[in-house]
Amino acid sequence: MRFTSYENKRWATLSEAAHYCGLTERTIYNLIGDGLIRSSLVKRLNASRGRRLVDLYSLDAWIEKGLMQVGPPPSNPNQEPRTKEEES
Numbered sequence: 001m002r003f004t005s006y007e008n009k010r011w012a013t014l015s016e017a018a019h020y021c022g023l024t025e026r027t028i029y030n031l032i033g034d035g036l037i038r039s040s041l042v043k044r045l046n047a048s049r050g051r052r053l054v055d056l057y058s059l060d061a062w063i064e065k066g067l068m069q070v071g072p073p074p075s076n077p078n079q080e081p082r083t084k085e086e087e088s
Contacts, residue, residue: 010056011040017054021063027053051053 018025033036038058044049 006070011053013048014052014054017059020056026059028059031059031062 014025032039038055041050
């Protein structure tokens with residue numbers, strides 16, 4: 001597999017965007033359809049086909065939104081069990 005540097009890159013194909021963030025192309029396409037990330041269909045005038053490009057900045061912003069969500073506290077597997085005297 002070829003290494004692609006995404007540094008300073010703004011637009012990417014569906015495949016590149018999926019590789020960039022570790023999601024599937026279908027998930028990226030669904031995010032576009034749901035209006036959660038931006039994309040552009042680039043094609044020539046009167047062409048029946050084109051290329052869908054994903055705005056990596058909007059993808060980053062969507063991913064970073066998830067950082068603000070509160071989840072359960074992480075478990076500490078190395079923690080010693082507390083005795084009943086310590087709990088009181």
